[in-house]
Amino acid sequence: MFLTDKNIIVLNELDSTNNYAKQLLKEKAAQGTVVLAHYQENGRGQVGNFWESERGKNLLFSVILYPGFLDAGKQFYISKIVSLALANTLKQHLEDVKIKWPNDIYVGEKKIAGILIENTVKGIALDSSIVGVGVNVNQEQFKSVAPNPVSLKQLLKKEIDIRDILKAFLQKLENYFEVLREGKVEQVDAEYFQLLFRNEGLHRYRKDDKEFRARIAGIGSFGQLELEEPDGKVTEYMFKEVEFVV
Known part of the structure; x- marks a missing residue:
C-alpha cells in the first residue's frame, strides 16, 4: 500500500x-x-x-x-x-x-x-x-x-x-x-x-455559440468526447472545444 x-x-x-x-x-x-x-x-x-x-x-x-x-x-x-x-x-x-x-x-x-x-x-x-x-x-x-x-x-x-x-x-x-x-x-x-454525466439520451451542447442536441456515443482513446447528433453524424471534441448546456 x-x-x-x-x-x-x-x-x-x-x-x-x-x-x-x-x-x-x-x-x-x-x-x-x-x-x-x-x-x-x-x-x-x-x-x-x-x-x-x-x-x-x-x-x-x-x-x-x-x-x-x-x-x-x-x-x-x-x-x-x-x-x-x-x-x-x-x-x-x-x-x-x-x-x-x-x-x-x-x-x-x-x-x-x-x-x-x-x-x-x-x-x-x-x-x-x-x-x-x-x-x-x-x-x-x-x-x-x-x-x-x-x-x-x-x-x-x-x-x-x-x-x-x-x-x-x-x-x-x-x-x-x-x-x-x-x-x-x-x-x-x-x-x-x-458514471458519465448525461450518458443516456439527447442533451444540449454548445459549439462556437451554436447550440445542438446530441448523445454521448463514446470516449476516444485520447479522452475526446464523441457526440452523435440525431442525423447520425458523430463528431469528436477535445476539452474546451464543446460546452455542456447545464
Missing part, C-alpha cells in the same frame, strides 16, 4: 497544492505523497479556471503518482481512474453522483468537485502525475461566478470530516491504480462510461 497517512503533508495555506507537489517531484517524493492545504490562495481548475474555497471548509489536496507502466498516449486513463475514485467516494454519501466529462464530479446538475491533473512524459511513457483535487465539503455559500456549485454539507445538512473523505478517496485511488497497472483498461472504460 503506497497511500498512507505517513505520506500526507498538511499545510495551513498555499498558493496551489499542485505547485507545491511540483517542487516535491524535484526531490523525488515517494509515490502517493499527498499535499493537503486548509486554504489555497490561487487554486486552479482546468485551463486556468479558478477554484473557489472558503478557508478550512473544503478538501484541497494533490497526490503524486508515478505511472511509468502507462504509455504517454494513454494518459487520459489517469483522469479516468481519479474520477472514478472520487465519484465512488462521494457515492458513499450521496445519490446521483456523476462524472461530467472530462473529470468534474456532479451531483444532479451541480458541481461538487473538480480535478486538475498535470502529467510529465519520459520517452514513450508517463513519468509522473500530479493529481489535484478540490471537493466542496463544508462550505455553505459560494461567491464566485461559477454557475452551479454545491457542497456535501448543503446536501446532507451536516458537517463532514474532511479527512474521512480523503482517506476513502486514497484507498479507492490505490485500488484503481492497481487495476490500471494490471492492464484492465476495459474495466476502467466501462465503469467510467457508466
